[in-house]
Amino acid sequence: MEEHNSYDLVILGGGAAAFAAITEASGRGLSTAMVNTGLPIGGTCVNVGCVPSKHLLAVGESAAAPQENPFEAVRYSDDEPTVDWAKALDGTDALVERFRQENYVDVAEHFETDIYEGYGQLIDDTTIEIVDGPDERTQITGKKTLVATGSSPWAPPIDGLDDVDYYTSETILEERNLPENIVIIGGGYIALEWGQILHRVGVDITILQRSERVLSAMEGQLGREIQRAFEDEGIDVVTGNDFQRVRTPAADGGTEAVQSGVAVETDDDGTKRTVTGDALFVATGVQPNSGGIGLETVGVETNDDGTVHVDEHFQTTNPDVYAAGDVIGEPELETVAAKEGNHGVKNAFGDEGVSIDYDxxxxxxxxxxxxxxxxxxxxxxxxxxxxxxxxxxxxxxxxxxxxxxxxxxxxxxxxxxxxxxxxxxxxxxxxxxxxxxxxxxxxxxxxxxxxxxxxxxxxxxxxxxxxxxxxxxxxxxxxxxxxxx
CATH class of the missing domain: 3.30.390.30 (FAD/NAD-linked reductase, C-terminal dimerisation domain)
Incomplete structure (x- = not known):
C-alpha cells in the first residue's frame, strides 16, 4: 500500500548537510523529513570517515609512542608494541554507534524530523519515492527539496583493477585480520592517514602516488615535508607512477590460477616497476552519489564529473531543488557540507542569498x-x-x-x-x-x-x-x- 506524506522540506540523504538543513529548518518552524540510504544515518563522517579514522590514528599514535620517544631520560624495552586490530575496530564501532545515536538519531528526534529508510528517487519536482528498502513505496513531498546524497570511494580506470579484490576507506573497517603488507594507490589525505594507521599497527606499507609528490593539490612544501617524515618512519612512498596494470602475481606453477596477493605495474619515465603486496588499498578520491536518484526526471543537471550543478546559492537547475555536500563537489569536508546545507535552507525559504567563501x-x-x-x-x-x-x-x-x-x-x-x-x-x-x-x-x-x-x-x-x-x-x-x- 502506498503512503504519501507532505512536509515543508524533504531531504534525500542523511549526513552532515542533511542535519544542518533540518537544524536551520526547525528554527524557522518548518516541517522536515529525510530519506536515508546506503550508509547508516549520519553519513560518511560519523560512520566511515572522520570519527573512525581519527580514533584509529590515535590508536596508532599510542602504538608508535615508545619507538618515537626523543628523550634519553626515558627508556623502553626492546619489545615491539602489540596492537589487537580487531579490538581496536570494536572500540571504533562502539564510538561510531554512540556518535550516531547522540549526534544524529537523537537530534532528528529533537527537531521532529521524520526519517525514512530506503533508496529514494526524485519522481516529481519535490517528491521523493522510496523504491527499495524498509519504507518502500512511500512517497514524501515538500515545498522544497534538498539533495544531499554524499559521495563514495572512487577507483581509477587502471587495467586489471576490476579483477582483483581491494580495500577502500570503507571496507577496511570490516577487516578484522590485517595482512602483513599492503600497497596503497593514492597520495591524498585518505592514503596518508590510512597508510600511517596501518603502518603503526604493524602492517608494512607502500604508498604509490601518480603525481610527483603526495598531497599534490596543496602547497608543494607540504607534500615534500610529509613524505620525508613518512620515509623516516619507515613507510615507503613512491611518486611519479604511471599505473599500467594491476594483477594477481603468478603462482609457483607459472599461472595466475591461484590468487596470492597483488602486483601493481607502473612506469616512471620509461623505468618499469612492479610493486607486490599481500593486499591492495585504493585511496584515489571519491565520486558523487548522483546516479540513479532521478535528477534528470526533475530537470536537475550534473557536471561532467557527475557532481550536481548548483549556483552560488546552492540552487540547482530546478528552482525548487537545492543540493549540498559532497554530491556538489569539492571541498568534500563535513563542515563545508553542513554550512552548505544550512545555507541551502536559508536561501530556499528565506531568499537570503548567502554563499560560502571557499578560499x-x-x-x-x-x-x-x-x-x-x-x-x-x-x-x-x-x-x-x-x-x-x-x-x-x-x-x-x-x-x-x-x-x-x-x-x-x-x-x-x-x-x-x-x-x-x-x-x-x-x-x-x-x-x-x-x-x-x-x-x-x-x-x-x-x-x-x-x-x-x-x-x-x-x-x-x-x-x-x-x-x-x-x-x-x-x-x-x-x-x-x-x-x-
Missing amino acids: AVPAVVFTSPEVAAVGTTELEYMDEHGTCSCRTIQMEDVPRAKAVKNTDGLVQVVKHHETDEIVGVHMVGPRAADMIMEATLAVKFGLTVDDIIDTVHPFPTFSEAFKQACQAFRRDTSKMSCCIE
Whole structure:
C-alpha cells in the first residue's frame, strides 16, 4: 500500500548537510523529513570517515609512542608494541554507534524530523519515492527539496583493477585480520592517514602516488615535508607512477590460477616497476552519489564529473531543488557540507542569498605530523600576480617544538605584495590542525602580517610558529630571542 506524506522540506540523504538543513529548518518552524540510504544515518563522517579514522590514528599514535620517544631520560624495552586490530575496530564501532545515536538519531528526534529508510528517487519536482528498502513505496513531498546524497570511494580506470579484490576507506573497517603488507594507490589525505594507521599497527606499507609528490593539490612544501617524515618512519612512498596494470602475481606453477596477493605495474619515465603486496588499498578520491536518484526526471543537471550543478546559492537547475555536500563537489569536508546545507535552507525559504567563501575554508590531514592549509598557495599567487611575497620558517626554530623535541614541519605565509594582507597559510607540524584556525581567521577577515605580530601569543606554544612566520617578513628570525615582539 502506498503512503504519501507532505512536509515543508524533504531531504534525500542523511549526513552532515542533511542535519544542518533540518537544524536551520526547525528554527524557522518548518516541517522536515529525510530519506536515508546506503550508509547508516549520519553519513560518511560519523560512520566511515572522520570519527573512525581519527580514533584509529590515535590508536596508532599510542602504538608508535615508545619507538618515537626523543628523550634519553626515558627508556623502553626492546619489545615491539602489540596492537589487537580487531579490538581496536570494536572500540571504533562502539564510538561510531554512540556518535550516531547522540549526534544524529537523537537530534532528528529533537527537531521532529521524520526519517525514512530506503533508496529514494526524485519522481516529481519535490517528491521523493522510496523504491527499495524498509519504507518502500512511500512517497514524501515538500515545498522544497534538498539533495544531499554524499559521495563514495572512487577507483581509477587502471587495467586489471576490476579483477582483483581491494580495500577502500570503507571496507577496511570490516577487516578484522590485517595482512602483513599492503600497497596503497593514492597520495591524498585518505592514503596518508590510512597508510600511517596501518603502518603503526604493524602492517608494512607502500604508498604509490601518480603525481610527483603526495598531497599534490596543496602547497608543494607540504607534500615534500610529509613524505620525508613518512620515509623516516619507515613507510615507503613512491611518486611519479604511471599505473599500467594491476594483477594477481603468478603462482609457483607459472599461472595466475591461484590468487596470492597483488602486483601493481607502473612506469616512471620509461623505468618499469612492479610493486607486490599481500593486499591492495585504493585511496584515489571519491565520486558523487548522483546516479540513479532521478535528477534528470526533475530537470536537475550534473557536471561532467557527475557532481550536481548548483549556483552560488546552492540552487540547482530546478528552482525548487537545492543540493549540498559532497554530491556538489569539492571541498568534500563535513563542515563545508553542513554550512552548505544550512545555507541551502536559508536561501530556499528565506531568499537570503548567502554563499560560502571557499578560499577561507581550511583543509587538514590528521597524520603525524599534521598538515593544514588555508587560502592561496605560492604557485597560485605567482600565476595571478607574477610575484610572491612568501616566508617559511621551520618548526625546529620554534621554542615549544625544541623544548618537547617535536620539530618536524614548517609554516609558510603568503601575503599580498602591496597590502600585506595574509592570503594563504600552509603548515606541517604538531598541532597544525588546531593552529590553522588563527590563520583561517586572518585569511577570512583580511588581517595583515603586522596584525598577527602585534597580537600577544602565549609562550611557549606551537601557535607562535604562525607569528614567527609573519615576523620573518620584518626581521631575521634567526637573530631574536624567544619572545621578541
